[in-house]
Amino acid sequence: MSQKEKIRKTVLKLREQITEDEAVQRSKLVLTHLENLPEYRNAGLVHTYIASKPNEVDTIMLIARSFARGKRIAVPVITDKKERKIDTSELMNIGDLTEGPFNIKEPKVFSPVPLEEVDLFIVPVIAVDKTGNRIGWGFGYYDNFLRSQHKPIVALAYNFQIVDNIEVSDTDVKVDYIITENEIIKTNARK
Numbered sequence: 001m002s003q004k005e006k007i008r009k010t011v012l013k014l015r016e017q018i019t020e021d022e023a024v025q026r027s028k029l030v031l032t033h034l035e036n037l038p039e040y041r042n043a044g045l046v047h048t049y050i051a052s053k054p055n056e057v058d059t060i061m062l063i064a065r066s067f068a069r070g071k072r073i074a075v076p077v078i079t080d081k082k083e084r085k086i087d088t089s090e091l092m093n094i095g096d097l098t099e100g101p102f103n104i105k106e107p108k109v110f111s112p113v114p115l116e117e118v119d120l121f122i123v124p125v126i127a128v129d130k131t132g133n134r135i136g137w138g139f140g141y142y143d144n145f146l147r148s149q150h151k152p153i154v155a156l157a158y159n160f161q162i163v164d165n166i167e168v169s170d171t172d173v174k175v176d177y178i179i180t181e182n183e184i185i186k187t188n189a190r191k
Contacts (some may be wrong), residue, residue, distance in 0.1 A: 003167045011127045015055045027058035029181035039152045043119035047074040052104045057156040074113045077106045125155040132174035132187030133166035146173040
């Protein structure tokens with residue numbers, strides 16, 4: 001088993017052990033810290049994943065709060081499973097979501113958004129280290145998607161998802177910020 005697989009297994013087990021109520025409370029704290037991040041406050045168009053796994057940081061709450069602040073929201077849509085490709089679609093309303101591949105919700109109608117219009121990318125993590133290396137589900141969709149992006153990339157995580165060190169490959173894309181229920185960590189990963 002690789003180092004990434006061991007970390008993924010350990011952190012997922014920790015995430016499974018928190019209650020649904022605890023996940024909601026922690027999510028609220030994470031989102032409060034995110035809302036204090038200047039890059040989020042100044043963003044007109046935010047690209048965010050849609051939480052689909054048990055006890056993930058609640059991005060449906062993030063989307064609702066972002067709409068209330070007058071922000072536009074874009075979300076990922078898997079457009080090519082073989083090539084592990086995602087594109088970005090504008091989401092007009094939380095009620096416009098339907099079940100997509102991997103049981104991940106996506107807009108019922110694909111409304112493409114040019115990536116250069118996105119001001120901030122929010123990505124899922126299972127684990128992350130303080131230098132910005134992240135572990136996702138291991139399929140590489142986000143690494144492929146973000147490889148050529150230069151806008152800030154933010155990982156939303158609970159404190160226990162931060163690990164000491166993650167071994168990386170040439171294809172891994174780092175995050176610029178890690179937002180937890182306790183802090184905002186600037187990684188200086190892509191400077």
